[in-house]
Amino acid sequence: MPAPSNDQLVSFYKEMLLGRRIEERVGQLYVQQKFSGFCHLYIGQEAVSTGCLNAIRKGKDYVISGYRDHVQPLVLGMPPRAMMAELFGKSTGCVRGKGGSMHMFSKDGRFLGGHGIVGGQAPLATGVGWKIKYTKEDLVCLCFIGDAAINQGQFHEAMNMAAIWNLPVIFIIENNLYGMGTAIKRTCTLDVLADRAKGYNMAQAVVDGRNVINTYTQMTDIVETVRKTSKPILIEIETYRLRGHSMSDPQAYRSKEDVESERAKDCLILLKDELLKRKLAEESDFETWEEEIAAVVEDAVTFAEESPEPELSELWDDVLAPEPEGLVFNADMYRTQAAEAAGTSLEEAMARR
Numbered sequence: 001m002p003a004p005s006n007d008q009l010v011s012f013y014k015e016m017l018l019g020r021r022i023e024e025r026v027g028q029l030y031v032q033q034k035f036s037g038f039c040h041l042y043i044g045q046e047a048v049s050t051g052c053l054n055a056i057r058k059g060k061d062y063v064i065s066g067y068r069d070h071v072q073p074l075v076l077g078m079p080p081r082a083m084m085a086e087l088f089g090k091s092t093g094c095v096r097g098k099g100g101s102m103h104m105f106s107k108d109g110r111f112l113g114g115h116g117i118v119g120g121q122a123p124l125a126t127g128v129g130w131k132i133k134y135t136k137e138d139l140v141c142l143c144f145i146g147d148a149a150i151n152q153g154q155f156h157e158a159m160n161m162a163a164i165w166n167l168p169v170i171f172i173i174e175n176n177l178y179g180m181g182t183a184i185k186r187t188c189t190l191d192v193l194a195d196r197a198k199g200y201n202m203a204q205a206v207v208d209g210r211n212v213i214n215t216y217t218q219m220t221d222i223v224e225t226v227r228k229t230s231k232p233i234l235i236e237i238e239t240y241r242l243r244g245h246s247m248s249d250p251q252a253y254r255s256k257e258d259v260e261s262e263r264a265k266d267c268l269i270l271l272k273d274e275l276l277k278r279k280l281a282e283e284s285d286f287e288t289w290e291e292e293i294a295a296v297v298e299d300a301v302t303f304a305e306e307s308p309e310p311e312l313s314e315l316w317d318d319v320l321a322p323e324p325e326g327l328v329f330n331a332d333m334y335r336t337q338a339a340e341a342a343g344t345s346l347e348e349a350m351a352r353r
């Protein structure tokens with residue numbers, strides 16, 4: 001199993017620290033109503049994205065995820081400015097301000113979103129796996145999915161197809177123990193969620209996602225096996241979200257003590273201890289990194305605040321795919337029809353009141 005080098009460990013820490021600090025700032029900005037819409041923070045789960053996404057060929061292998069998606073594209077190289085501007089709905093955002101918090105996307109990072117429908121990314125990942133196999137590429141697709149999402153019907157179909165067609169998809173359940181305010185114990189009879197793989201005769205593994213060193217090491221082996229064999233696998237990564245489900249979560253379903261005891265196992269603290277133990281860093285290094293990262297975060301916020309709104313004329317851009325050449329198909333017609341349909345439904349709804 002390939003352990004991370006000393007340099008990698010330091011860069012893992014800085015990467016996780018950026019994810020943590022940028023999201024703490026995002027939380028503040030949301031409370032200050034600097035932007036609106038949904039906002040699901042990843043705080044506590046950073047070792048999962050750093051451990052998994054450093055195990056792939058960044059920018060070549062595909063990654064797809066749910067709505068808790070601010071940090072993964074950053075690990076894949078998306079500039080913090082593009083992420084922050086997207087939250088603010090600005091034209092400089094990664095999808096020109098049309099996606100917002102739940103729909104980050106990075107073409108260069110091959111990050112295919114950012115999906116708000118729980119479990120919706122699973123069939124897409126199977127489709128990507130099919131494309132990789134069809135075009136005989138030497139690639140894999142990583143699909144991050146929540147623990148509650150595995151009870152969604154489409155997850156079953158996606159797993160089944162990936163298994164029967166031997167597709168190079170790595171399904172990763174980020175088990176943070178809750179789906180909104182419901183503990184996974186109340187919605188799933190399995191003690192080990194990865195056991196779902198047995199129903200598809202699929203390989204499975206459980207990973208301690210609080211420990212980035214373990215996560216990276218195990219995932220590196222898994223990724224290379226899937227690349228070689230083109231057989232899917234279901235991974236359960238144990239983690240914990242230290243903040244609420246979204247910004248409007250009173251968290252009545254868990255006690256303060258539970259959260260406090262999890263803080264002691266915080267992935268950032270564990271890695272900091274390891275860096276100190278291995279003498280790879282001193283306290284002064286951590287202070288320097290904090291300062292460097294604070295500057296990056298503030299630069300992203302200023303950039304987002306000062307960026308322009310998208311033009312109203314761009315409203316329909318990128319909604320429909322460009323017309324393939326030679327096809328008699330008029331996108332404008334569909335735009336008009338969609339606008340008319342929305343108008344008609346609105347009128348009908350008003351008439352019913």
Ligand SMILES: Cc1ncc(C[n+]2csc(CCOP(=O)(O)OP(=O)(O)O)c2C)c(N)n1
Nearest residue numbers: 068116117118146147148149176178179180
């Ligand atoms: C199909 C569908 N059903 C319900 C919802 C509402 N919903 C949003 S998040 C969520 C919980 C999902 O929890 P989990 O999959 O564990 O992911 P986590 O939020 O813990 O990352 C639910 C039920 C939705 N967005 N889509």
Ligand SMILES: [Mg+2]
Nearest residue numbers: 146147178179
């Ligand atoms: Mg969950």
